[in-house]
Amino acid sequence: MTDLSTEIAALPDKTLLVLDDDAPLRTRLGRALEQRGFEPVLVGSVNEALSAVRNHAPAYAVLDMRLDDGSGLQVVEAVRDARPDAKIIMLTGYGNIATAVAAVKAGAVDYLSKPADADDVARALLARKDENPAPPENPMSADRVRWEHIQRVYELCGHNVSETARRLNMHRRTLQRILAKRAPR
Numbered sequence: 001m002t003d004l005s006t007e008i009a010a011l012p013d014k015t016l017l018v019l020d021d022d023a024p025l026r027t028r029l030g031r032a033l034e035q036r037g038f039e040p041v042l043v044g045s046v047n048e049a050l051s052a053v054r055n056h057a058p059a060y061a062v063l064d065m066r067l068d069d070g071s072g073l074q075v076v077e078a079v080r081d082a083r084p085d086a087k088i089i090m091l092t093g094y095g096n097i098a099t100a101v102a103a104v105k106a107g108a109v110d111y112l113s114k115p116a117d118a119d120d121v122a123r124a125l126l127a128r129k130d131e132n133p134a135p136p137e138n139p140m141s142a143d144r145v146r147w148e149h150i151q152r153v154y155e156l157c158g159h160n161v162s163e164t165a166r167r168l169n170m171h172r173r174t175l176q177r178i179l180a181k182r183a184p185r
Contacts, residue, residue, distance in 0.1 A: 008037030032118030
């Protein structure tokens with residue numbers, strides 16, 4: 001963390017917009033990035049984010065993709081219009097290639113899936129255009145990735161176990177057993 005903190009301390013503008021509708025995650029990420037030296041403004045909706053961008057365009061932004069009142073892509077465009085040099089990271093629990101491409105086309109410099117470590121977010125924000133991002137230090141286990149995917153599909157199916165099992169091509173009882181267990185580490 002000290003290398004990141006030193007690099008962040010040297011930045012001329014440390015303003016950071018954090019947009020996520022998950023309040024505990026938003027608060028935790030905001031605190032962690034503040035401890036590393038950023039000056040975060042935390043918002044929970046697209047409307048709040050657009051208002052914050054109008055008031056003061058941030059140098060950095062970490063934006064959730066799916067929100068109750070719209071898409072983080074709207075905010076990417078607003079930040080790009082207000083401040084073309086801003087570095088924007090999209091953060092989402094619904095990662096797929098189509099949304100990653102849309103985020104990069106809109107102007108995001110990176111795309112991270114939740115749960116993202118604050119150090120990974122800071123590294124992505126500080127990465128230079130010509131360098132490839134380093135692989136994560138603590139990647140999710142294969143069991144955790146599988147569990148996250150099942151949870152996303154279950155949520156998209158309106159918590160309908162039968163529909164989720166059909167879409168995942170698995171037996172309904174197997175899915176029920178997986179859903180009854182705690183998330184793997």
